[in-house]
Amino acid sequence: MTALPDADHLPEGEEKVRAVRAMFDTIAPRYDLVNRIMTFRLDVGWRRKAIRSLGLGTRSVVLDLACGTGDMCIDLERAGYRPVGADLSFGMLAAARTPAPLVHGDGLVLPFPDDSIDGVTCGFALRNFVDLEPMLGELARVLRPGGRIALLDVAEPPNALLRWGHSIYFGRVVPVIGGWLSDRAAYRYLPKSVAYLPEPAELRRLIVDAGFGDVDRVLLTGGISQLYTGTRTG
Ligand SMILES: C[S@@+](CC[C@H](N)C(=O)[O-])C[C@H]1O[C@@H](n2cnc3c(N)ncnc32)[C@H](O)[C@@H]1O
Numbered sequence: 001m002t003a004l005p006d007a008d009h010l011p012e013g014e015e016k017v018r019a020v021r022a023m024f025d026t027i028a029p030r031y032d033l034v035n036r037i038m039t040f041r042l043d044v045g046w047r048r049k050a051i052r053s054l055g056l057g058t059r060s061v062v063l064d065l066a067c068g069t070g071d072m073c074i075d076l077e078r079a080g081y082r083p084v085g086a087d088l089s090f091g092m093l094a095a096a097r098t099p100a101p102l103v104h105g106d107g108l109v110l111p112f113p114d115d116s117i118d119g120v121t122c123g124f125a126l127r128n129f130v131d132l133e134p135m136l137g138e139l140a141r142v143l144r145p146g147g148r149i150a151l152l153d154v155a156e157p158p159n160a161l162l163r164w165g166h167s168i169y170f171g172r173v174v175p176v177i178g179g180w181l182s183d184r185a186a187y188r189y190l191p192k193s194v195a196y197l198p199e200p201a202e203l204r205r206l207i208v209d210a211g212f213g214d215v216d217r218v219l220l221t222g223g224i225s226q227l228y229t230g231t232r233t234g
Pocket residue numbers: 020021024065066067068069070071072086087088089092105106107108122123124125128129130
């Protein structure tokens with residue numbers, strides 16, 4: 001059996017892929033419940049904001065990369081888009097409640113042809129990828145020119161007081177809630193995994209270098225969450 005990630009050791013490479021997949025397989029059955037409780041349902045509004053930022057035409061095909069249990073796919077469909085989800089964890093896909101087509105796959109090698117997708121969303125998964133450069137390269141490859149990305153993840157608030165309160169909540173309270181309702185090791189690891197996220201300037205550079213223009217970063221709810229958007233150039 002694959003070991004779940006350990007909060008005191010952030011794995012890299014293949015070890016990270018196996019650990020991340022095992023972790024999400026384990027927490028999948030109660031993932032949505034814990035998410036709603038630990039974010040006080042703010043996650044729902046953040047996903048909808050990401051979808052609004054796409055600004056694509058009705059019936060556009062939108063890939064929700066790292067779709068998990070399919071929350072974003074449900075909202076994409078409500079917004080008039082044609083979503084397709086992809087995720088690495090069979091457990092998360094099995095727990096999904098969306099009618100959208102879902103595929104099992106790694107974001108670093110997407111099973112879609114070049115220029116075949118109008119938009120890509122990705123919710124709270126950037127820090128789970130082994131390498132963001134090839135992942136962003138794959139997004140650029142599958143998106144048509146003019147296609148849009150909306151990438152959401154957690155963030156550290158710029159305000160010192162808010163950052164302190166947030167670190168206590170995220171680092172101490174969330175693991176306890178996660179432990180009661182799901183798996184303590186996983187919810188200890190999740191706050192620590194923020195360390196994988198590049199600094200904003202570096203992530204912006206990676207997005208631009210992958211082939212995106214109009215790259216923007218918006219902080220949500222005082223900066224506890226962040227949204228990167230961009231348009232495929234070329
Ligand atoms: C925190 S969950 C987010 C799920 C969903 N996007 C949401 O907003 O609730 C992170 C997801 O990323 C998926 N994931 C991690 N690494 C991946 C990869 N290399 N390719 C595709 N999905 C991946 C995990 O299986 C998990 O479902």
